[in-house]
Amino acid sequence: KQWYQRRVRAEKEKLLSFAVVRNPWTRLVSGYRDKLSNEQTQGRSFNAIARKMAQTMDHMDGLTDSGRTHPTFNQFLRWMVWDKSKPNDHFTPQIRTLCKDLPYDYFLPLEFSSVMEHKEISERIGKTVDLLGSYDRKSSDPRVQSSTLLAKEWLSQQDPQLIDQLYDMFKDDFAIMNYSNFSHPDFPLPLVD
Numbered sequence: 001k002q003w004y005q006r007r008v009r010a011e012k013e014k015l016l017s018f019a020v021v022r023n024p025w026t027r028l029v030s031g032y033r034d035k036l037s038n039e040q041t042q043g044r045s046f047n048a049i050a051r052k053m054a055q056t057m058d059h060m061d062g063l064t065d066s067g068r069t070h071p072t073f074n075q076f077l078r079w080m081v082w083d084k085s086k087p088n089d090h091f092t093p094q095i096r097t098l099c100k101d102l103p104y105d106y107f108l109p110l111e112f113s114s115v116m117e118h119k120e121i122s123e124r125i126g127k128t129v130d131l132l133g134s135y136d137r138k139s140s141d142p143r144v145q146s147s148t149l150l151a152k153e154w155l156s157q158q159d160p161q162l163i164d165q166l167y168d169m170f171k172d173d174f175a176i177m178n179y180s181n182f183s184h185p186d187f188p189l190p191l192v193d
Contacts, residue, residue: 023188024170030147095172
């Protein structure tokens with residue numbers, strides 16, 4: 001039994017653990033597109049949640065029987081602020097999932113910005129890794145991927161007070177990687193000191 005425990009401990013020391021913490025603005029847009037919108041993506045597994053969200057927000061907006069089965073992006077954002085229950089981890093700050101039992105200062109944030117770093121990770125885990133990939137696969141540059149471009153457009157059209165409330169919800173995600181705001185030229189990359 002002791003031999004087995006020593007072997008498990010030795011194997012654990014060889015492990016490479018990492019998590020990619022996405023820019024919260026891009027994550028909100030991507031999550032909405034993939035899980036809740038009527039856009040054809042590889043997701044679409046949240047139809048019941050989308051329907052309930054659309055009905056709830058239509059009711060809050062004073063609309064009766066709009067027939068909408070998917071919330072608008074604005075309804076989704078307002079629902080994020082209004083409904084604290086969050087039926088799925090896709091709608092919560094990433095830091096909450098990463099730090100369930102650990103203090104925030106346990107993590108060492110690293111920027112994955114070069115192909116070499118991706119190659120090194122791939123070699124360590126023995127699989128190809130495309131950390132900056134996209135559903136549209138048109139570019140590995142996160143600044144020109146579709147959810148990033150839509151985030152810049154859609155978020156700039158929202159009420160600034162709503163944006164402030166959402167930022168406050170995700171402030172720890174922004175802080176851990178020093179992520180830029182959607183109005184910054186290098187969005188969604190981390191800010192450089």
